[in-house]
Amino acid sequence: MAEILRLENVAAGYGEAQVLHGVSLSLEPGSALALLGRNGVGKTTLINTIVGLTRWRAGKIFFDGQDVTRLRADERARRGVGWVPQERNIFKSLTVDENLTAIMRPGAWTLERLYGMFPRLAERRKNMGNQLSGGEQQMLAIARALATNPKLLLLDEPLEGLAPIIIDELLAALRRIVREEKMSAIIVEQSARKILPLTDSAIILERGQVAYAGASADLAQDQETLARLLGVAEKTAA
């Protein structure tokens, strides 16, 4: 089966600074990839590069069989790259409803389905973006990305800075998105323990390069690699 996403030796960065050095990866349709690594290794830069927000230097990016290396961010988004940024960046001057309907594109993800997945948002559908809690903003950011009916969903640290109860709720939603709905996804996360059970494969970045690539289930058992590359151990298995 053709990959939904393939990166071939991609080098990219910001301005004069190069952050990614020859990153290659591929993602099958309907599968989820965990993107792991310590702070500052280039996880967000890699996501931004797929979205089209960094300065490209070398390599190729193929999305849904097409070379999108030179395409602008909005063109990539229209082709089906959905992005949930670390900062959430919801439109604070719009209501929850408007945040979703303003960018809604035809497809399986309808307003009703999105509210079904995030009932908290349904309760707040008439509230402005800036009246939502951090967890609700994150739900809205994910729902908004889904509202564009993307072929690939990129989530940049979706659980960061949230209360445990909200994290559980979001993890349940993510599980439904990647496991039941079979949405192709790349999830950046600091916590291997939380994200490995949700994903099929994982890569670990170190200094802008892929230091590990393999199945999520294997990595969850590989305490030595987790400790060496992430400084993480203990109960990483599902």
Next chain:
Amino acid sequence: MSVVDKDALAPATPAPSPAPAAAISPARRLLLDSRWRWWELLFWVACAASFWVFPKKLMLISEIFILGLLALSIDLVLGFAGLVTLGQGAFFGIGAYAAGLMAKAGMGVAPLSDPLLGLAVAGLAAGAVGFATSFLVLRGSDLTRLMVTLGVALIFEEMVIKFKDITGGSDGLQGVMSSPVLGVWSFDLFGRTAFWYSLILTFLIFLFCRRLVNSNYGLSLLAIKGNPLRARTIGMPVNARLVSIYTIAAAIAGISGGMLTQTTQFVSPDMAAFHRSADALLILIFGGSGFLYGGLVGAVAFRVMQDFLGNITPQYWLFYVGLVLVLLVLFVRGGIIGMLMAASEKLTSRRNDQTGGRP
């Protein structure tokens, strides 16, 4: 080596307490749906009633509608798309001259001198120049945009003087005569036709703008205003949206310029002067941007203040206008409409306190 799961160390940020479901920003209350409110109907009825209440001020009131329309065009680009501009005066002038040249060419006889055809040409001409110059405002910061749009306004102001064979130079365009509106109503000295012509056209264009900002297109403009980068990364055609709204606003400014030409039967370089842009921006700030009604309410306040203060102190009336502007910007968020909304909110919450929240 002791290795610790990062989750164990990650601080669990408590979720902020949810906002009350009914709490919606007053600034957005007007735009949340397209239902008509009682005070909107009251506003337009009051506009129409001013024909009988102030029969000797009909020309002034027509001018207020026209100024309000110009300010409304700025509201579309500034209040909804977040583009600061000082160039609407140029589009107003282009519309004024286009309608004037049409009326002059027809020598008061339809079809060339037909006012509605003249307005269509005014809107098209201003819209075309707006489209051509819209690409200049896509890049840069607010300051860059201010300078670029100011430059466009100044270039056009000079062109009016330079091409005097067409524009009449500093003497203005002589011999502007529009044929009767729909072949029936001639523009009269008392401003009766001008009043209804300006009011009806302003209302129709307002309806169009109201529909526009309540559509998904309008929401996308607000999204772009809030976060252009984010809007781009979810696939919004940001540049196309900004170009289109700038062009629409230029066309509306052109139509308002054409209306002033037709109702006064004269075009002077003053209509294309830079101060038109500044006045219109001032009017919008008076009224409150991002409400649609801000331009119209601001135009009333501005012209009434100008008329009233001009009678008391003809030399220093601008001093008081400046003073009011400073006080409004410093102490009132959202201009006159913002002030009215804040007062209404306070009244409602006091009433709720007294009734214990019962309706």
